[in-house]
Amino acid sequence: MSKKIALPRRRFLGGAGAVAAAAVAAPAILKYRGALAQDKPQELIVRAWGGVWVDSLNAGVSQPFSEATGIPVRHDLTEDNEIRPKIWAAVDQGRVPPIHVNWDTTTNATKSAVRGVSEDLSGLPNLDGLLPLAQPAGLEGWPLVNTYSYVYVLAYRDEAFPDGAPDSWQVMVDPKFKGRVAIYDDGIGFIPAAQVAGGGTLEDIPDNMEPAWAFFEKLKANGPLLGEDPDFTNWFQNGEIDVACTIISNARAAKQNGIPVSWTVPKEGADLETDGMWIPRGLPENELHWAKEYVNFALSPEGQQVWCNGLGLPPVRPGLEPPADLVADPAYPTTEADLKLLLRVPTPVLVEHESDWFARVNEIMQG
Amino acid sequence: MAEGRRPTALGRWEVWRRRLWPERALPLSPWLLLLPALLLTSSLAAALVVIGESSLHLLDRATFRLGEAYSLGNYAELLQRPVYLRIIGRTALAAAIVTAITVALAIPYGYLMVRTAGAGLRKLLLIGLFLPFFLGQVIRAYGWLIVLGKHGLLNAGLTGLGLPDVALIYTYPGVLIGLVQYMLPFAVLLLAPAFTAIPEELELASMSLGGRAWPTFWHIVLPLAKPGWIAAGVVVFTLTMTDFAMPEMMGGGGNDFIANAIYDGFFQLSDAGLGSALAIVLTALGTLAVAVVFTAIGVGTLGYIQSGSAGAAR
Numbered sequence: 001m002s003k004k005i006a007l008p009r010r011r012f013l014g015g016a017g018a019v020a021a022a023a024v025a026a027p028a029i030l031k032y033r034g035a036l037a038q039d040k041p042q043e044l045i046v047r048a049w050g051g052v053w054v055d056s057l058n059a060g061v062s063q064p065f066s067e068a069t070g071i072p073v074r075h076d077l078t079e080d081n082e083i084r085p086k087i088w089a090a091v092d093q094g095r096v097p098p099i100h101v102n103w104d105t106t107t108n109a110t111k112s113a114v115r116g117v118s119e120d121l122s123g124l125p126n127l128d129g130l131l132p133l134a135q136p137a138g139l140e141g142w143p144l145v146n147t148y149s150y151v152y153v154l155a156y157r158d159e160a161f162p163d164g165a166p167d168s169w170q171v172m173v174d175p176k177f178k179g180r181v182a183i184y185d186d187g188i189g190f191i192p193a194a195q196v197a198g199g200g201t202l203e204d205i206p207d208n209m210e211p212a213w214a215f216f217e218k219l220k221a222n223g224p225l226l227g228e229d230p231d232f233t234n235w236f237q238n239g240e241i242d243v244a245c246t247i248i249s250n251a252r253a254a255k256q257n258g259i260p261v262s263w264t265v266p267k268e269g270a271d272l273e274t275d276g277m278w279i280p281r282g283l284p285e286n287e288l289h290w291a292k293e294y295v296n297f298a299l300s301p302e303g304q305q306v307w308c309n310g311l312g313l314p315p316v317r318p319g320l321e322p323p324a325d326l327v328a329d330p331a332y333p334t335t336e337a338d339l340k341l342l343l344r345v346p347t348p349v350l351v352e353h354e355s356d357w358f359a360r361v362n363e364i365m366q367g
Numbered sequence: 368m369a370e371g372r373r374p375t376a377l378g379r380w381e382v383w384r385r386r387l388w389p390e391r392a393l394p395l396s397p398w399l400l401l402l403p404a405l406l407l408t409s410s411l412a413a414a415l416v417v418i419g420e421s422s423l424h425l426l427d428r429a430t431f432r433l434g435e436a437y438s439l440g441n442y443a444e445l446l447q448r449p450v451y452l453r454i455i456g457r458t459a460l461a462a463a464i465v466t467a468i469t470v471a472l473a474i475p476y477g478y479l480m481v482r483t484a485g486a487g488l489r490k491l492l493l494i495g496l497f498l499p500f501f502l503g504q505v506i507r508a509y510g511w512l513i514v515l516g517k518h519g520l521l522n523a524g525l526t527g528l529g530l531p532d533v534a535l536i537y538t539y540p541g542v543l544i545g546l547v548q549y550m551l552p553f554a555v556l557l558l559a560p561a562f563t564a565i566p567e568e569l570e571l572a573s574m575s576l577g578g579r580a581w582p583t584f585w586h587i588v589l590p591l592a593k594p595g596w597i598a599a600g601v602v603v604f605t606l607t608m609t610d611f612a613m614p615e616m617m618g619g620g621g622n623d624f625i626a627n628a629i630y631d632g633f634f635q636l637s638d639a640g641l642g643s644a645l646a647i648v649l650t651a652l653g654t655l656a657v658a659v660v661f662t663a664i665g666v667g668t669l670g671y672i673q674s675g676s677a678g679a680a681r
Contacts, residue, residue, distance in 0.1 A: 081634040088431075111637060115431045179534065185620040186635055225537055226620020240517050240536075352428060355636045362631065363450035365621050 040071050041287045044294055046101040047083050048075045051230060052253035052311065057103065060307025061298045068297075071290060079228075080104050084112060087280045091117040097280035100291040106146055106274045107350045110136060113143035114351065119279040121145055124292060126299035133274060134299075134316035138348040144278035147298060148313040151331045151342060152189030152271040153263035155232070155251035160242035165264040169197035171243055173218040182235055182244040185226035187216065187361030188354075189271045190245040192343035194219070196268040202343050206353045209360075216364045226365060236261050248331045252312040265330040265341055272333065272342040415650065422643035433640050441644035451628065451645070457539070458624040459652065462607040465546045469603045470596050472547070473554035477595070478588065480555070481562040499552050508616040511545045512536060515617075537619025545613045550606060554599040561595025562588070593664075601660055605653050625649045 048054040054075050062073035076099050090097040112118050121142040134146045156166060172181050183190045191212055192202060200211030233254045235241040251263040277298060279291045297303050301317055308315035309323045314332055326332035333339050424433035425440045445451045480492040514520045515536040522532035535541040565588060573583040611626035632642030
């Protein structure tokens, strides 16, 4: 009887000893394994926008990067505004952030840099030779890098304008198109245009924005739809709208998909902005290394060529071939003359005031 | 245990049960079973305290962090900006309208589902009740976009009949339609047990005394089903007050509810203080509304306290 009991007890003690030894040794083993995996993480997670945006990034950057390094790239399509507080919270709490690379608007990326949650990208080899537009404004070093510029164009349904493109943003407040106009739900991209179309000047921003708000009031009376990138495509496709202020990439993607849509830069000009990439702080060293390699690859000539041509946007790497369908298009600015037609609000002004402007647009549109 | 007899499985279990949970601890059993639910709700309450604390700090635009100093500035902003009062009013009005319509539609649906003698009809009604649960709210909202869209099924039908088309999509009435459809199954589910609990003999007795169907329903069934329609009303009201997806997808951007404004505060404006203040206001409004109902009608109407027992409810 006692033998029967003694044997399992020994086994138990032996097993328990092995478990205890494993528990003691586990950190060392894991550290060793971590050291082995120092060079390559299991995957890189890159936040991106959906549709043509992620398709272009994948074709131009993620896929070639994976082929070259063997590291799979996963795209996280969480909205840029939604991922931001998650990253901020992770960095504040000392947790590993949920993504490796954030593809973001320059304004949002600058807010994160101001908050101190971004890694410095100085020293990336492919920062050399970029256009001055690539460098973040009003910040020390490179907590982000701008990757291309883009224009918020006046997109229109061809059937609604048989005589040709509208030449002014005033078409947005034309009662003829009541209920058939659209802008972004926070007014982004339309605020500078509204300022000029409302009789003000770009130089008045941010001190006197009344012309812009007056124009938004008129727009509100015209029953606009308010949405995000994918909404514009759906609305044009379903015949819900005739005109919209949207990023050229969305209008171009719709056209390439057979939706009869065109775009123009009206005589008042159109908002020019930039997007960029940044890396949140708090990544393990090896993951940070490869996240930087990813951003570096996104700035390479081959990466920029395919990625930006897919989006129909001018890259920050000079000397690349523009897409054939956008040559000489004022919404694809490549010369000083092109840039003069466009409206550019300095990033520091956007960072400081954009939230107030969004709140003001919201106040008008929810009235 | 008798010498030489092996204990049964039940006996062994009883021995272990007494060792682990002695007789004197048995009165604690209900509280132990309640503990997980209490922990869950108390953790939510703790989160609410954190949100309340955040609402008392203003955003510092120089660092995009909440400032250290305590302030009521976020609440002042909610009062000073008419847009927030408009959104709160729009949400409360929607909750009232949707509750009234939903409960009114759920009562005949639930009654018929419980009382019908036809098995086929009951199955059909049950399928109609549960099918929407298999579709998420977002899919249902998308379905409404297809039905109510400019060239949707509704307008195609109207145009086919030679009638003018209607613009319901991206309007306030459109949001209300979507919400009523979303809330109806919840209301029916809450009403069905109340109708089931009413003995059918009561209705037969009423009719045998000369009462016709409608007076019987009005004077006998509805009062006895009060716990059901009060519960349905409270649930539909609070769910509508806090809804996000329907106004987001069907409102066209111009018909936001409080939940949408909270989202904008947290995510679009990066202002956790303002978003938290709105969240506290929403919680307070919902709590107030439910408290008013319970005060006016009594929690006993929900069947929690049976009449006849000590401290019977109203």
